[in-house]
Amino acid sequence: MTATTRESTPVEIEGGGVELRTREIGGGLSVAFVRFPAGTDMTPALRGMPDGMCPCPHWGYLLKGRLKMVTKDGEEVYEAGQAFHWPAGHVPVALEDCEYVDFSPTREFTEVVDHIKGRG
Structure with missing residues (x-):
């Protein structure tokens, strides 16, 4: 079995x-x-993905x-x-400061x- 905390999980994007x-x-x-400050729109970061959207499904919980x-x-x-399920084909936009965990x-x-x- 594997367990991790936010603090012990490596930063991939910052x-x-x-x-x-x-x-x-x-x-x-x-x-x-994941943490997104209010106003974060992932549209530019996802350009070049199929339909300009995230093609990966996610299951999780919005903490904040x-x-x-x-x-x-x-x-x-x-x-x-x-709790949420986001199927493939989505773009997140933070309306407020957000924190969530997903799988x-x-x-x-x-x-x-x-x-x-690669876009950064």
């Missing part, structure tokens, strides 16, 4: 108040600890703030205290993280 920490935890899944998820079918707002398939998530890091 800058402008955005912080992404991720670690593979087994079973083909990775955990991510409000986050709008833009999809081809519209928008949905998530608030602190909600994602490692291979797909690594491709997204590498893409975002």
